[in-house]
Amino acid sequence: MTESSSFRRSLAEELAGQGRLTDAAWWTAFEAVPRELFLDGAVFRPRGTRWEPVRREQLGDEEWLRMVYANTTWVTQVDGLSAASAQGPTTGRPTSSSTLPSLVLRMLELAEIREGDKVLEIGTGTGYSTAIMCRRLGEESVYSIEYDEALAAAASRHLRAAAVNPHLIVGDGMRGHQPGADYDAIVATCAVRTIPPSWLWQLRDGGSITTTISGWMLASGLIRLDVDEEGTARGRFTGDKVSYMLARSHERPPRPVFYPHAGDTRPSLVSPELLDDWTAHFVAQLAAPSAELAHLENGVVLVDAATGSQAWTEPDGDGWTVHQDGPLRLWDQVEEALAVWQGAGSPDQTAFGMTVTEWDQKVWLGEPDGACWRLPT
Secondary structure (H helix, E strand, O other): OOHHHHHHHHHHHHHHHOOOOOOHHHHHHHHOOOHHHHOOOEEEEEEOOEEEEEEHHHHOHHHHHHHHOOOOOEEEEEOOEEOOOOOOOEOOOEEEEEOOHHHHHHHHHHHOOOOOOOEEEEOOOOOHHHHHHHHHHOHHHEEEEEOOHHHHHHHHHHHHHOOOOOEEEEOOHHHOOHHHOOEEEEEEEEEEOOOOHHHHHOEEEEEEEEEEEOOOOOOOEEEEEEEOOOOOEEEEEOOOOOOOOEOHHHOOOOOOOOOOOOOEEEEOOOOHHHHHOHHHHHHHHHHOOOEEEEEEOOEEEEEEOOOOOEEEEEEEOOEEEEEEEOOOOHHHHHHHHHHHHHHOOOOOHHHEEEEEOOOOEEEEEOOOOOOEEEOOO
């Protein structure tokens, strides 16, 4: 057994012991793919407010492989700069990564992909998850689309090194890939604010979409949607506390400048600290889908990218004061949604589901005819 395969076996056993790898066929596929082939010998690690490149030659082979086979997401690109090309620490927003292996496997198991299925992967990234699917399904059944041309070229090299040759497409994954349709499953390795209609059109009846629903507050919910014969997709959120980078075309626009205008001032009905809760954060995002969330030293700020409206909170004795300015009363919207959630007993994300048609998308609480919030289209 090579040193790399020994690390792979150890990680597979670790994930299985944690209940994160339950399907024997995915175990076999996972062990067949060397993760180090997809990292180009370098990754970024956070160092304060900057990203520091770490290279294989710095660490030595054994320590590098130990790092590679940690159940960790490794950032591979920051604002278009690859870790392999970086000359030193850099600042910016991560734009690509090698997702932690347990999440890759969670997505694939949730999608319930089986031999004989044809899959469209949205976001090739490094190609690591693509290779795992190829080992399970066969390369002819795997289609993968990547928006970033440099990432797509690197992924193609990685996949050749791993001796697999899936269908690789450079383009906007939000449009899917019609020439390969109809697919049994679509799996997105990026988050979306809303389900692109093209995904519905390119699935067979009974097909599925496995993705993360996110937004400009960067709250996330993992869901599998099943499509019926009428083209309507439905599903419930899993409750997993996972997140992916937003698809490039769904990314946040430049945030309007925040000024602490006094605006309309009143006591807040909820503490902004409630937004530290995973589900409460998600509910707030549903209520104000075009707003971004930022944390102050004491309190939070909401700034709406579409209208410039803002809301900010500050402590006031034993409670909180909220200031709101602009055409939208952002905090009112958030409070109303949180009141509905709290009235239902503050359940976790598994109490929420989603219904998607060509013309409407909504997230609902409890049952499809219960309280709901429409996603931006």
